[in-house]
Amino acid sequence: MLDHLAFEPPKPKVIAGAKADWELVIGLEVHAQVSSNAKLFSGASTTFGAEPNSNVAFVDAAMPGMLPVINEYCVAQAVRTGLGLKAEINLRSAFDRKNYFYPDLPQGYQISQLYHPIVGEGEIIVDMGPGVARRVRIERIHLEQDAGKSIHDMDPHMSFVDLNRTGVALMEIVSRPDIRGPEEAAAYVGKLRQILRYLGTCDGNMQNGNLRADVNVSICKPGAYEKYQETGDFSHLGTRCEIKNMNSMRFIQAAIEYEARRQIAIVEDGGEVVQETRLYDPDKNETRSMRSKEEAHDYRYFPCPDLLPLEIEQAWVDDIAATMPELPDEKKARFVGDFGLSEYDASVLTAEVENADYFEGVVAVCADGKGAANWVINELFGRLKKEGHEIGESPVSPEQLGGxxxxxxxxxxxxxxxxDLFEIVYTEGGDPAEIVEARGMKQVTDTGAIEKAVDEVIAGNPAQVEKAKQNPKLAGWFVGQVMKATGGKANPSAVDALVKEKLGL
Incomplete structure (x- = not known):
């Protein structure tokens, strides 16, 4: 299915320091909010934008005696995601308590999966240019509950806590440190977001915090990464710093660039990079220290006593697998193979599942893949982008554009x-075929009528005729005049043929 791609080993971005060249090593922990109407361990709503503390069940607020109950649908969504990333599904997983204190964590711990995640190793194919792709290994996907939100800007003297997000199901998707540059990191997050949206397991809305990434960055000398690959020894990769809660592809790239140069300056000055958690300030384009980087033992993980190990059956996983949609790489390859589209056009049309569905709706009506792609990409997408609309807001339906x-x-x-017809349908609506009939827009194909128009234009412009005989390229002028005389209704090919015949070209 991916035979048209040339897979390449990761190519590091080399940054020249004052004393030496350095390479980047990047790993990402992406937190994807599970698309579910209810939370991971309660029936409280996950609706975004609700009044503060209105979507909170007793168990979310850590009321005494309240016990968590696993949401089966969230488990199914995690399994579906694992299948979409070609990952191992663990039929037995378990929940742990990650203990730390913060005002928006009412339980004093987060229920997560450290030791036995629901999904094991997988991979993502990242497109890195026409016909070129990289494999990024997925280490694991585990389910966990989100924390609440601290609000500091409502009153200069007070902070507030909103528990609406508390208990919302998250999938933490952890990559291996296989990413070697800022552009590749952004492409990885973009590809992961695309797959999740195709699967319907996360809406990928980064603005609302439904998809956010913790970016781990370290620097190493050329050749050190290859030693890590051979030995599995992380010490070759240098000390990593984690940049928390990145929710923009552009900011991910900028933060990595800054952080890499910061670490290089420290090392070349004779210092040591401190393992820590940092925040990115987009206004100043810099990362700032947030806290020292904790290790697993700092959180005092232990099995959650309120939840039994989660055991699922292979038959249940197989049922989910049977409902898997066509994923973007497969769809792109099919568009290239079945409709003869270019790699670029197929990429544009499969970038979002809504785009692909719209395009296929157009093809279903017109049975012309290339024609449909041209009109969807150039005319429709161009107009929607100009007006700031998404495909779901298009005033032209697939059936109308197909018509x-x-x-x-x-x-x-x-x-x-x-x-002209597109403009009418876009602004007024209606059936294209009926509009053409009612407004007399049908193309003139009667060669007699076209010949008469050609003869009249030639007869009225003898000087231009002589110039055209000297320079055949000027025949296009006559074609334009005939099209103008027929109100653009004459068949252009027939006009061109008759003009050349009449001029003896």
Missing amino acids: IVKLIKSGDISGKIAK
Whole structure:
């Protein structure tokens, strides 16, 4: 399915320091909010934007005696995600308590999966240019509950806590340190987001915090990464710093660039990089220390006594696998193979599942893949982008756009008439075929009528005729005049052929 791609080993971005060249090593922990109406361990709503503390069950607020109950749908969503990333599904997993104190964590611990995650090793294929891709290994995916939100900007003297997010199901998707540059990191997050949206397991809304990444960055001398690959010894990779809660592809790239240069300056000055958690300030384009980086033992993990180990059956996993949708790489390859599209056009059309569904709706009507791609990408997407709309807000339905392309294919209208028709459908609506009939927009294909128009234009412009005989390229002028005289309704190919015949070209 991916035979058209040339897989390459990770290519490091080399940064020249004052004293030596350095390479980047990057790993990401992406927190994806599970698309579910209820939380991981309670029936409270996950609706975004609700009044503070209105989506809170007793168990979310850590009321005494309240016990968590696992949401089966969230488990299924995690399994579906694992299958989409070609990962191992663990039929037995378990929940642990991650203990730390923070005002927006009412229990004093987070229920997570450290020792026995629900999903094991997988991979993501990251597109890195036409026909070139990289494999990034996934170490694990585990389920955990989100914390609440501390609000500091409502009153200069007080902080507030909103527990609406407390207990919302998260999938933490942990990569191996296989990413070697800022652009590749952003491409990885983009590809992961695309897959999750195709699967329907996370909406990928980074602005709302539904998809956010913790970025681990370290620097090493050239050749050190290869030693890590051979030995599995992380000490070759240098001390890592974690940049928390990144929710923008652009900021991820900028933060990595800054952090790498910061670490290089420290090491080349004779200092040592301190393992810590940092925050990125986009206004100053810098990372700042947040706290020392904790290790697992700092959180005093232990098995959650309120939850039995989670055991699922292979038959249940197989049932989920049977409902898996066509994923973006497979869909892109099919668009190239079945419709003869270029890699670029197929990439644009499969970037979002809604785009792909719209395109296939157009093809279903017109049976012309290339024609449909041209009109969807250039005319429709261009217009929607100009007006700041998404595909779901398009005033032109797939059936309507398919009808326009079908009329072009049948020869009923020309490309110029099609653009006028598109404008009418976009602004007024209606059935394209009925509009063409009612407004007399059908293309003139009667050669007699076209010949008469050609003769009149030639007869009225003898000087231009002589110039065209000297320079055949000027025949296009006559074609334009005939199209103008027929209100753009004449068949352009027929006009061009008749003009050349009449001029003896």
